[in-house]
Amino acid sequence: MSLYGDYDVNNIFAKIISGDISCYKIYEDANTLSFLDLFPQSYGHCLVISKKSQARNLLDIEADHLTNLILTTQKIAQVIAKELQPDGIKIAQFNGEAAGQTVFHLHMHIIPRYIASELGVHACKQADADTLRTLQNRLVSAIKLSV
Ligand code: AMP
Numbered sequence: 001m002s003l004y005g006d007y008d009v010n011n012i013f014a015k016i017i018s019g020d021i022s023c024y025k026i027y028e029d030a031n032t033l034s035f036l037d038l039f040p041q042s043y044g045h046c047l048v049i050s051k052k053s054q055a056r057n058l059l060d061i062e063a064d065h066l067t068n069l070i071l072t073t074q075k076i077a078q079v080i081a082k083e084l085q086p087d088g089i090k091i092a093q094f095n096g097e098a099a100g101q102t103v104f105h106l107h108m109h110i111i112p113r114y115i116a117s118e119l120g121v122h123a124c125k126q127a128d129a130d131t132l133r134t135l136q137n138r139l140v141s142a143i144k145l146s147v
Contacts, residue, residue: 002104003096007054013105017051024136027076027143031068034076036136037109040127041120044084044112044135048073055106057095073108076143083142086112 008014015021017033024036031052037045050069055061061069077089092109094101102123113119 026139032072048108056104088113
């Protein structure tokens with residue numbers, strides 16, 4: 001059901017874009033925004049969204065906004081690879097509630113994978129603020145160095 005329908009202008013990521021809700025922002029440009037996932041599945045789990053498109057999922061998004069979204073996803077993934085040195089990086093994206101989507105503003109998950117640690121449960125355990133702030137500062141610095 002939730003694969004289709006109207007975009008909810010009050011969804012949580014729309015509120016992050018408008019500034020009504022804060023986030024641990026790590027990167028922003030004219031078209032896209034990247035921030036830490038509040039309930040990370042691994043150390044360095046972050047999200048990338050389009051600031052311009054009101055697509056609920058991959059099926060909806062306009063080609064130019066999708067291009068910007070995937071290019072920012074690649075850029076952030078490259079920085080994470082260099083800075084956090086994970087063993088792998090999972091890029092994930094869910095379409096519809098049945099597929100696991102919980103926020104209906106299209107977003108890309110960047111989930112570093114470490115052989116030594118298991119993947120956490122999706123959107124389950126909130127990370128503590130100090131850990132998120134330290135990671136945010138680290139990634140912001142690494143992104144600045146990469147451009
Ligand atoms: P999905 O289930 O694919 O729609 O993913 C939504 C993601 O957003 C989950 O991984 C949540 O942990 C994450 N999330 C929910 N609320 C926030 C928030 N306020 N700031 C950052 N991440 C959030």
